[in-house]
Structure formats: structure tokens, C-alpha cells
Amino acid sequence: MLTRIDHIGIACRNLDETVRFYRETYGFEVTHEEVNEEQGVREAMLRINGTDDGKASYLQLLEPIREDSPVAKFLARNGEGVHHIAFGTDDVAGAAAVIGGRGVRVLDAAPRKGSMGSLITFLHPKDCGGVLTELVQANEDGAQH
């Protein structure tokens, strides 16, 4: 059902500085950048490795673009750091239905748009041992690779 660690989402105050840190310290390169207006973030995806389901694992660096975005609220409460983790699936709606049926609150009534044309949904962190958890169905046009 879930076949990879799709990404680790990291909240930061300055995306350009954080991208520079990951590039200059570890050699990780930005695969993709975009603004997600719905979530109120500017983000960069850094591909770390390929995975044996034919996709890849990324770091997702997130900078809020408005003060009422969830990532802005996270930064105000916690400071910079890991914001969420995401598992990859080839059927996000199906996986969310199964997981919801196992007693975990699914935060989105229907999957919504994630990075690089993916479909995503979030699970309630209080039902997941304090871990904000996302499910990701990669865009099959290959942009996720």
C-alpha cells in the first residue's frame, strides 16, 4: 500500500538560505521549486535517492508565504525543523480510505494537489504518534522521478 518514504518536509524561514545550506553542506541539489498557494508555502524539492518502487525520496523545504499558513504557525510554535513525513503510494485515495477505516483521521475529504503534480492527503498527527503524516501519489508523467 505504502511503498516508499516519499519525502521529509522541513519548515524553514528562508528558503533560499536553506537550499544553500543543503547544497553547500551535503551536495544536495534542487530538483524542483514551486509555490503552493493553497498551502501558503514556497517550496523546494531536493532528490536524495531513487527507490525500489521506481520513484524517489526527497527533502521538501517549506517557507511560508503568508502568516496564516500552517507552516507559518508551525514555525511560530516550534521554530525551524521537521514539519512532516510522507509515504508514497500508487493510490492515495485508496490508501486514505484503508487507513481511515483503521481509525486514523484523514484531514482531506478528497486528495489535493501536492508537489510536482502529485496527489496528497494528510493524516492527523494526534492519531499518528505525534507525527504529521502525508500520503503521496506521484504524478505518473514522470515529474516525480
Place this chain on the structure above:
Amino acid sequence: MLTRIDHIGIACRNLDETVRFYRETYGFEVTHEEVNEEQGVREAMLRINGTDDGKASYLQLLEPIREDSPVAKFLARNGEGVHHIAFGTDDVAGAAAVIGGRGVRVLDAAPRKGSMGSLITFLHPKDCGGVLTELVQANEDGAQH
């Protein structure tokens, strides 16, 4: 230098309950369990996917076994949740030397024992955008696979 997301470390109060959550909710299975006396934790490794460097990505669930362990202090401050992230390398001492030379404080003078016979070192979270970051050199006897 760093070729995979090796694991995501998650702090929990009850390892058995948390293992059960990950198994029953997502179908993830425990690959390995051990006690790390030095770090004061009981831990379970759940293999999520293979990686294109020939190794794998895991969740590492961590329960403190004494109150003065770093994970116990983390739980007291933050509650349950993501504790650290770890990148895999084939040379942890070399990678730590390079990264230390780029201005990040390396928390261990020499690599120490990690999960499944690996060698590990930690980087200071204040130098890594609030993210406690670990470097992992897998045990080459194949236990990491």
C-alpha cells in the same frame, strides 16, 4: 557523499504500542529490534523501501530506557514525534570530516555504534536549520539490507 535517506527517527513513549500502530495502520514490519545502552533507548527498525545505492530506508522507533537519555529529554520537551533524520554514506568518518569543515558542528569525536551494526555520528541541530541530523554508514555484512 550522502546517498540515501537512511531513516527517520521517531521518539515514542511505548515502543510496542507504536510498532503495533505502524504495522496495523500501514502494514510496515519490524526488521530489527535492539537496545542501545549508550544512547539509552530501545528501538525498532521498520524497513520501508530499498534505495538505489543498494541499501534501504527505515523508520526507527525509539523508546527511552532511562530518564536521562536524550530521547527521554526530547519527549519531556516536545512530546512524541520526529526526533531526527539520517542520511546514509559509505564513509561516515570521511563525510563527518567534510561536513565539519563546512562549519557544521559534529557531535561525536569519532563515529559510534548505531542500529544493526552501523557506524553513526550526529550533527548539531542548530547548525542544520533545527534538524537533528545523523550520518550512517551501514554494516557491510548485509544486516542493513
